Every structure is written in C-alpha cells, then in structure tokens.
Amino acid sequence: MSNGFNVAVVGATGAVGNEFLRLFEERNFPIRNLKLLASARSVGKQMQFRGETLTIEEATKESFDGIDFAFFSAGASRSRELAPAAVEAGAVVIDNSSAFRMDPAVPLVVPEVNPFALTPNTRLVAVPNCTAIILLVAVNPLQALGKIDRLIVSTYQSASGGGAKVMDELIYETEQAVSALRGVPGDGSGREKVLPHPYAFNLFSHNTPINEHGYNDEEWKVIQESRKILDQPELRVNVTCVRVPVIRAHSESVTIEFAGEAPSEAQIREVLAKAPGVQLVDDREANAFPMPITASGQGDVLVGRIRKDLSHPNAISMFIAGDQLLKGAALNAVQIAELILNTGQPIDSFA
Numbered sequence: 001m002s003n004g005f006n007v008a009v010v011g012a013t014g015a016v017g018n019e020f021l022r023l024f025e026e027r028n029f030p031i032r033n034l035k036l037l038a039s040a041r042s043v044g045k046q047m048q049f050r051g052e053t054l055t056i057e058e059a060t061k062e063s064f065d066g067i068d069f070a071f072f073s074a075g076a077s078r079s080r081e082l083a084p085a086a087v088e089a090g091a092v093v094i095d096n097s098s099a100f101r102m103d104p105a106v107p108l109v110v111p112e113v114n115p116f117a118l119t120p121n122t123r124l125v126a127v128p129n130c131t132a133i134i135l136l137v138a139v140n141p142l143q144a145l146g147k148i149d150r151l152i153v154s155t156y157q158s159a160s161g162g163g164a165k166v167m168d169e170l171i172y173e174t175e176q177a178v179s180a181l182r183g184v185p186g187d188g189s190g191r192e193k194v195l196p197h198p199y200a201f202n203l204f205s206h207n208t209p210i211n212e213h214g215y216n217d218e219e220w221k222v223i224q225e226s227r228k229i230l231d232q233p234e235l236r237v238n239v240t241c242v243r244v245p246v247i248r249a250h251s252e253s254v255t256i257e258f259a260g261e262a263p264s265e266a267q268i269r270e271v272l273a274k275a276p277g278v279q280l281v282d283d284r285e286a287n288a289f290p291m292p293i294t295a296s297g298q299g300d301v302l303v304g305r306i307r308k309d310l311s312h313p314n315a316i317s318m319f320i321a322g323d324q325l326l327k328g329a330a331l332n333a334v335q336i337a338e339l340i341l342n343t344g345q346p347i348d349s350f351a
C-alpha cells in the first residue's frame, strides 16, 4: 500500500465498517497498511480495498502494535475493552460507540461544529450519536442569528442506524409482508428477530431502553450529547425518537426556539446556504424537501421546509435528512482524523 499511516478498523465487517473502506478510497486517506478487525466469527473473511484483498483478523488487545489510527465501530463494550489498549499502543482512537462520549476528558467532536474540542494531547476522540450529529450540523450555524434556547425534535430513524442485521430484517420482513398481501404463504423460516416489533409497513418508538424520565436511550443521548457538543449545559431539548421502515438515512423534524424573536426565513436560508456540510433542499413550488432516499450516500445534511413557527414568535421549524452511516458515523470519524492530520495535532508523536 501507499505511504501514509497504519490504520486499523475495529468492526470492519459491519454497516459502518464497510463505509470506512469506501471513504478511505474516495477521500484518498493516507494509508500505508490497513488492518481489518472484527469478532472471532469473521476471522478469515476477506474484503477488498484499493484493489487488494485483505483478510479479517480477530480484534484483541494485541491488535494495535504500530497502529497510528484506530477507528472503532464494534459497539460500546468492545470499545471499553479495546480502546485503552489501542491508546496504550500509541494509536489515536476515533470511537463511534457511546462508550466514552460523556467522559469529560474525551472530546466529542463534529468537525463543522466544535473542531476546537480537539487538543494537542488528544489520543481518544468520540464520535457523537448519529441523530445528534445530523441535528447539530443543521442547527449550529443558526447560532450566528441569535442564541438558541430550545430544540424540539422528532426523528424518523432508518434500519441502517441499527446495523447490518436490522437492515436485513427490514428487507426480509418487507418481502414477507408483500407476499402475505398477495396471498402467497411466507417462507416459514422462523428467522430470529432483532427488533422487538414488526418492522415492515410499521413504525415504533426507538428500540432502546426507557429511563426513569420516560426517555429512551437514543433520546437521552441526543439531549446530553447536544449539550456537550454545543457547550450549553442548560440547552432545553425535547426529543422523540422513532424507528421507521426506511432502509438508510435518518430524518428529523426540528423546531428551534431562539432567546429573542426568530430570524427571518431569508436570513436562515442565507446562513444555511453557506454552512459547511449543509445542503438546502427547499423547493416549495415543487414540494421537494429533504428525503432519506436523496440523503443516502451523501456526506451533506439536507435541510428544507424552513418556515416560521406561527405558534411562537421566537421559533422556526425545518425538516432535515442525513446519511447516518456517513455523516452520522464513518464520515464524521474520517473527518476528525483529517482534522488531526491537517492541524498536525497529536500526529507529531508518530514515528
């Protein structure tokens, strides 16, 4: 492989892991050697990268000797177990799981929003929850128009947010449901279910545990992580997270309440048109607004349906959609690594 860094991907076989490989190629990330790690189940499987065949190895604490960047996307318990060993071995760890996000010592970074949270000593960076990233890429630029006091968010979250098995479940259940509608008996395979409810032609409250306040884990992450990223511990956030039968890309209905009178639609459009990582899709005449199908495969967060909230003088509403496997996970992680490389931050200690 070319000159560059020794890179490891933990969780390479997963939905996010696959996107890492595509992004490294697409963005020409400087890689000398790429090590693909997953569970013992995947040892020996092969994946293609830049025309080479790479073989999956099991992720263990010994996997990180000589690694410069380790991208983790294998769940929070794997990160808790293996990320400290990777840091100890000298790697910069960029972690997509929730393991370290709320640790005050760990920067929680969306490059368009808070790149300054990285410091020269950063060895471990957390990638925020996908729903929070998509939300903040769209909301943060509006702080230029006035202090934001409160966010009211409803989400429409896709199968890919739950990983490869949930995507497979949606496809399988859709096929079965269509067969049933046509009067054809299902395959009766008794397939093991990942989600707790029927998924095809249905939607349900996000499938994470509910806490003592009545919020599920996903909602709680959006609240806490948004406050940390924006450095606004008092920010009021009301969020309802819902899983919908969409294969890829999350959508969110967002109402933003400012401390004073809301800016005009023209001001909002002007700011968002220039905002990094944002694409305006706001054609009232054509009734064309952000959709998950158009957000899929894109790095940008699509923003539209921008309008005054006629029920409150301080509020505006909009609708957004973003590919949570990309901007909500792998792309955000690669952008963090690029930021570290471009500013020469912790990289100076590399051999």
Ligand code: NAP
Pocket: 010, 011, 012, 013, 014, 015, 016, 017, 037, 038, 039, 040, 041, 042, 059, 072, 073, 074, 075, 076, 078, 096, 097, 098, 129, 130, 160, 161, 162, 163, 164, 165, 324, 325, 328, 329
């Ligand atoms: P996924 O498709 O289910 O993939 C999980 C990956 O983790 C697979 O590569 C799997 O390897 C690996 N893994 C599981 N158990 C392991 C073990 N004991 N040791 C080593 N590797 C193990 O899930 P995903 O959607 O890619 O999500 C992965 C992580 O990214 C999670 O922490 C998730 O919260 C986070 N994330 C996901 C999204 C998203 O949109 N999906 C967004 C933001 C963050 P095998 O193939 O060998 O089982």
